[in-house]
Amino acid sequence: MMDIESCTELNEFPQMLPPPPGTFVDREELIQHVGDFAVSQGYVVTIKQSKRDRVVVLGCDRGGVYRNRRKPADESSAERTRRRKTGSRLTNCPFEAVGKKDDGLWILTIKNGTHNHEPIKDISEHPSARRFTEREIVLIKEMTEAGLKPRQILKRLRQNNPDLLSTPKHVYNVKAKLRQGNMTVENLRNSLQIMRNFKSLRPQKSAVRNNYLAVTEPSWRQRNPPRVPNLIGGRFVDSQSFVSIDVLNPATQQVISQVPLTTNEEFKAAVFAAKRAFPLWRNTPIATRQRIMFKFQELIHRDIDKLAMNITAEHGKTLKDAYGDVLRGLEEVEHACGLATLQMGEFVSNVSNGIDTYSIREPLGVCAGICPFDFPAMIPLWMFPLAVTCGNTFILKPSEKDPGAAVMLAELAVEAGLPNGVLNIVHGSNEIVNAICDDDDIKAISFVGPNVAGTYIYARASAKGKRIQSNVGAKNHAVVMPDASMDATLNALVAAGFGAAGQKCMALSTVIFVGGLNPWEDKLVEHAKAIKVNAGTEPDADLGPVISKQVKEQICKLIQTGVDTGAKLVLDGRNIVVPAYEHGSFVGPTILSNVATNMECYKADSIEEAINIINRHKYSNGASIFTTSGVAARKFQTEIEVGQVGINVPISVPLPFSSFTSCKPSFAGDLNFDGKAGIQFYTQVKMVTQQWKDLPGSSGASLLMPSS
Numbered sequence: 001m002m003d004i005e006s007c008t009e010l011n012e013f014p015q016m017l018p019p020p021p022g023t024f025v026d027r028e029e030l031i032q033h034v035g036d037f038a039v040s041q042g043y044v045v046t047i048k049q050s051k052r053d054r055v056v057v058l059g060c061d062r063g064g065v066y067r068n069r070r071k072p073a074d075e076s077s078a079e080r081t082r083r084r085k086t087g088s089r090l091t092n093c094p095f096e097a098v099g100k101k102d103d104g105l106w107i108l109t110i111k112n113g114t115h116n117h118e119p120i121k122d123i124s125e126h127p128s129a130r131r132f133t134e135r136e137i138v139l140i141k142e143m144t145e146a147g148l149k150p151r152q153i154l155k156r157l158r159q160n161n162p163d164l165l166s167t168p169k170h171v172y173n174v175k176a177k178l179r180q181g182n183m184t185v186e187n188l189r190n191s192l193q194i195m196r197n198f199k200s201l202r203p204q205k206s207a208v209r210n211n212y213l214a215v216t217e218p219s220w221r222q223r224n225p226p227r228v229p230n231l232i233g234g235r236f237v238d239s240q241s242f243v244s245i246d247v248l249n250p251a252t253q254q255v256i257s258q259v260p261l262t263t264n265e266e267f268k269a270a271v272f273a274a275k276r277a278f279p280l281w282r283n284t285p286i287a288t289r290q291r292i293m294f295k296f297q298e299l300i301h302r303d304i305d306k307l308a309m310n311i312t313a314e315h316g317k318t319l320k321d322a323y324g325d326v327l328r329g330l331e332e333v334e335h336a337c338g339l340a341t342l343q344m345g346e347f348v349s350n351v352s353n354g355i356d357t358y359s360i361r362e363p364l365g366v367c368a369g370i371c372p373f374d375f376p377a378m379i380p381l382w383m384f385p386l387a388v389t390c391g392n393t394f395i396l397k398p399s400e401k402d403p404g405a406a407v408m409l410a411e412l413a414v415e416a417g418l419p420n421g422v423l424n425i426v427h428g429s430n431e432i433v434n435a436i437c438d439d440d441d442i443k444a445i446s447f448v449g450p451n452v453a454g455t456y457i458y459a460r461a462s463a464k465g466k467r468i469q470s471n472v473g474a475k476n477h478a479v480v481m482p483d484a485s486m487d488a489t490l491n492a493l494v495a496a497g498f499g500a501a502g503q504k505c506m507a508l509s510t511v512i513f514v515g516g517l518n519p520w521e522d523k524l525v526e527h528a529k530a531i532k533v534n535a536g537t538e539p540d541a542d543l544g545p546v547i548s549k550q551v552k553e554q555i556c557k558l559i560q561t562g563v564d565t566g567a568k569l570v571l572d573g574r575n576i577v578v579p580a581y582e583h584g585s586f587v588g589p590t591i592l593s594n595v596a597t598n599m600e601c602y603k604a605d606s607i608e609e610a611i612n613i614i615n616r617h618k619y620s621n622g623a624s625i626f627t628t629s630g631v632a633a634r635k636f637q638t639e640i641e642v643g644q645v646g647i648n649v650p651i652s653v654p655l656p657f658s659s660f661t662s663c664k665p666s667f668a669g670d671l672n673f674d675g676k677a678g679i680q681f682y683t684q685v686k687m688v689t690q691q692w693k694d695l696p697g698s699s700g701a702s703l704l705m706p707s708s
Contacts, residue, residue: 016041018113019097023276024106025233025269027056030099034058034108042119044126045097055100060093061126062117093117104265105272132166132174140174150175228259228403228427230266231410233273234420239266239427245400250316250545251535251584259400262426267435270424274366274393275441277421282363282391284419286340289389293336295416296385300330303412307405311376312536314402316545316585319536321499326405329381331655335674336385342679343390355691361683363391364443364467368436370397370457372449373547374504376405382673383446384413384423390682392444393422397436400429401547437461444681446673447471451619458668469681470668475619478511478650479610479636481627486523488648489626494527496624496650498543498589508624508650512610517593525571528589533573535581545585552585559590568594607632615641619666622652643667 019037024030031047038045038060049057096111120126132140136157143153150171158164227244229236239260247257262270281289300307308322317325345359369383376399384394398406410425426432433453436442437460444467447457454472461468478496480489496508513520536544546552556574563569573588604610614623624646625636633647643666646652654674671681 016043016115016119018095018110019108021108021110023272024099024108025273026237027052027099027101027106029233029235030106030108031056031058034097042121043095043115044120048096053101055098058097058099060095060115062092104268132170136161137174140171141178144175144178225255226257228257228407230260230262230270230427231407231423231425232266232270233424234414236411239263247314247402247404248548249313250547251537251581253549253583256313257404259403259427261428262432264435267426267432270395270426271366271439271441273421274395274424277419278365278393281388281393281419281422284391286343289391290337290340292417293333293385293389296413297330297333297337299412299416300326300333300409303408307377307408309537310404310408311402312544314404315373315376316547317536318541318544322536325375326377329375329378332378332381332674333385336389339386339389339679342676343683345685355689357687357689360686360688361679362686364682364684365392366395366442367392367444367446367682368395368397368442369446370433370436370449371399371406373399373401376402377409379448380406380409382448386678387682388418388422390679392682394424395436395442396423396425397427397432398425400427403427433457434460437466438464440464442466444468454668467681468669469671469673471673472666472668474621474666475617476508476510476621477614477617477623478508479607479614479623479625480511480513480520481607481625481629481632482515482519483628484626485628486520490520490523490527492626492650493524494531498528498531512604512613514604514607514610521570521593525591528571528591531589533576533586533588534578535584543589546587547585549585552587555587559592562592562595566594567592607635611636611639621666622646624650624652
């Protein structure tokens, strides 16, 4: 039976609520949740017990305020000593919260939610607010060795941190512990490395002083080469995986970073974080979501140089092309900034007597995106800005070949104000793709990439009832009519065919010269030879390396296959050597002619034959025609069977307010990327029928079908 006096004692203080129980992505998030809630209620928590991989026990830190400080008249000295010892700030309060790891997630339970003391009126007066940071203790040691007195030390510390609440007495205590060996700087660093993310354990006012958090790089950046982090629940964290993939600079073959293969537990945690964030995010006003996108747009402009440099280093495309990659993605963010009017439903008044009907577009829930390597910035920005502005939460898997830009964009999105868990990033290859396809909490998947992978993802994910939009198997043809403007056409063909080393979904890989190549061949070779091949960071570079040595070998093999089957090698770029970048995966401009339709480029005698060649091809992202004849252009746009048509335009990619359309096997799914179709993909329609009128007195239920 509970002691009546102790019960009365507990209830005589104003109630301080315990933090709500819940499930958390990791230990640090659980501790932050408890610590932040505690400060809001007027108490501070501290770690009482911890087995880092399994359990953490949190107690209330009374802050050195002892119970029953006034000495009773009849109390002996021994009794006073015992009462003071058992009344310490840690053991005095019965509050206790326990976090345990279960199946990859941390579960919080409140063992005892009561307190036996009043709330702290001024949280900054708590002793934890006067604790020095790691950096400050290192400075204290250095200034002590230099002969400075405690007041001088404190004065200099306050020059860097005006909010410092510590007193000379605290400096004396630190000096004493350093002198006694109880606090060595090395041990302090080791312990604080464990505690680095536990800023919630310190009151909010003193949290401003956590300057060691700003000056110390996270663990994933301290590695050499750095490891690309996961983003889970708003935190960039190093994966626990021991397996990683090297990210190479294709111009030098140097290792830039390493991509971990996200573990299954980490993936589950990312999905859990997205699922948990969804209810609050979907109820966030659309205007608020748009403001975050406006800020995101501003931050991309601010850091566009860093983004472009990272893309060039990881992908190999020239800096000019890398800027274009970011800018095309930026247009997607700008499109998301105006989503409010595009997400509006429809309203029909008085469809029946006193009855109105209207539609609402609502978000789906957790969505996912799987990205290719060819556009490290644009493709991720195709996906998550529109998805999250529609009210969804998102799991992004960048390409393992060039993930840096996606992570940098995620950092900017978090800085712009995207709440924790709304955007998450995981890494890997086949296993993580399978996990995305199979997870029941993921409602929709966007994919861009090679045909084999896209077909597999579409089949596996759709079997689970997910929405899929999958752009695969890109193949783009150009038809050049004899009357086409030669200089303008050649410039367009060279730019669209060789830009980004041909590594883009809308590259012109095949040109059909109606009437033959002869009038064009010399000029085409001349234009191609004028292209300067170099590392993408060099200012005069027109064409950078391909993404990897393996891709170079594949391209060279295809060229040789064409030659072996009868094609004429007009220009050979396989053996190009770039000074200072001899190890780079460079392939120079290459042109094959006299090729049959079972090869990679063709010849046609008429526009009808050219159209038939294109329509017979399995894949069909887009096709372009170069001509000065309006009749030929109109015939081409009418009869060609592709998703996007260009007329005297080599790459017919629409802006974000129009949908990116593909057909045949080049697209799998019901709704395309971008435009109205993109918004429809990330939302579902709910129809509401309402009646607001005075109903007549009950005369029995009517079994008739409602009508007007």
